[in-house]
Amino acid sequence: MRSAALWRFQIPMEAGVVLRDQRLKQREGLVVRLTQGDAIGWGEISPLPGFSREALPEAQEQAQGWLEHWLAGGDVALPGLPSVAFGLSCALAELKGELPQAANYRAAPLCTGDPDELIIALADMPGEKVAKVKVGLYEAVRDGMVVNLLLEAVPDLQLRLDANRSWTPLKAQQFAKYVNPAHRSRIEFIEEPCKTRDQSREFSRETGIAIAWDESLREEDFIFSAESGVVAVVIKPTLTGSLERVRQQVAAAHRLGQKVVISSSIESSLGLTQLARIAAWLTPDAIPGLDTLSLMQTQLERRWPGSPLPCLNAEQLERIR
Ligand SMILES: O=C(O)CCC(=O)C1=CC=C[C@@H](O)[C@@H]1C(=O)O
Numbered sequence: 549m550r551s552a553a554l555w556r557f558q559i560p561m562e563a564g565v566v567l568r569d570q571r572l573k574q575r576e577g578l579v580v581r582l583t584q585g586d587a588i589g590w591g592e593i594s595p596l597p598g599f600s601r602e603a604l605p606e607a608q609e610q611a612q613g614w615l616e617h618w619l620a621g622g623d624v625a626l627p628g629l630p631s632v633a634f635g636l637s638c639a640l641a642e643l644k645g646e647l648p649q650a651a652n653y654r655a656a657p658l659c660t661g662d663p664d665e666l667i668i669a670l671a672d673m674p675g676e677k678v679a680k681v682k683v684g685l686y687e688a689v690r691d692g693m694v695v696n697l698l699l700e701a702v703p704d705l706q707l708r709l710d711a712n713r714s715w716t717p718l719k720a721q722q723f724a725k726y727v728n729p730a731h732r733s734r735i736e737f738i739e740e741p742c743k744t745r746d747q748s749r750e751f752s753r754e755t756g757i758a759i760a761w762d763e764s765l766r767e768e769d770f771i772f773s774a775e776s777g778v779v780a781v782v783i784k785p786t787l788t789g790s791l792e793r794v795r796q797q798v799a800a801a802h803r804l805g806q807k808v809v810i811s812s813s814i815e816s817s818l819g820l821t822q823l824a825r826i827a828a829w830l831t832p833d834a835i836p837g838l839d840t841l842s843l844m845q846t847q848l849e850r851r852w853p854g855s856p857l858p859c860l861n862a863e864q865l866e867r868i869r
């Protein structure tokens with residue numbers, strides 16, 4: 549006997565979360581619960597504005613259509629919209645006991661502003677110290693100085709940087725000029741430094757700074773290939789699709805010797821804790837990029853260990869099915 553529930557959520561965000569020039573005041577999405585006999589599986593469907601190609605109303609329509617088919621029995625192919633395929637495939641994987649419980653909650657701390665706060669957070673970080681800093685929001689020269697300062701202040705720090713394709717070749721060069729060449733190897737990678745992939749490759753060749761693809765993975769013409777300077781790919785499952793597709797992409801990158809970072813699309817704690825499990829399962833050697841819960845004002849259904857935020861239950865949300 550199958551049953552299904554679907555809720556809609558809105559979680560207020562901390563002031564000042566800016567995504568691709570839009571202020572994200574609240575995070576919206578859907579929570580799905582599938583039940584079959586004694587087995588239960590949960591999933592989160594939350595397209596990210598500015599990053600997902602689908603918007604929430606479309607995702608909701610597709611999810612509702614799929615649920616009706618699933619309730620009628622049998623195996624139903626997953627729908628095409630990435631956020632919907634991801635959320636439903638997580639719910640199915642939990643239902644079938646296919647998503648291991650072990651999780652990697654050691655997310656790389658994310659710094660979008662004050663480097664002093666990051667230095668304090670790093671002091672408490674056990675083991676390997678890895679952090680992620682957003683660059684490209686201010687002057688490239690300032691970014692270069694901040695990165696240099698961090699690498700000097702914390703000698704065992706490895707930094708991941710993310711420019712979200714904001715630099716021209718000139719700005720990228722200005723950035724690099726301020727980073728002491730002796731420290732450059734401690735920049736684990738910069739995600740998508742320049743506006744085009746070719747410019748990013750050129751930047752890496754000229755500066756010796758490693759790069760990673762993130763946005764590129766979701767482009768039609770992207771193929772996984774070994775390229776000098778490209779050391780990692782960033783996979784955001786909500787933007788990618790089903791768990792099966794995520795597994796295929798992880799395997800493709802691993803075959804090329806590239807590191808895979810499972811990264812957040814700013815999901816609620818429900819989706820984020822599932823991503824921590826996916827990271828432990830598929831990328832056990834890499835610290836995932838999941839430090840985004842503190843951008844929100846509440847958790848949802850499942851708690852992220854150590855988070856002081858209050859936690860809402862699905863039953864407190866608006867039920868739409
Ligand atoms: O990857 C991480 O460590 C955290 C997630 C993160 O940086 C992002 C999530 C969603 C949108 C972007 O602002 C950003 C990214 O581009 O990677």
Ligand SMILES: [Mg+2]
Pocket residue numbers: 710712739762763782
């Ligand atoms: Mg990125």
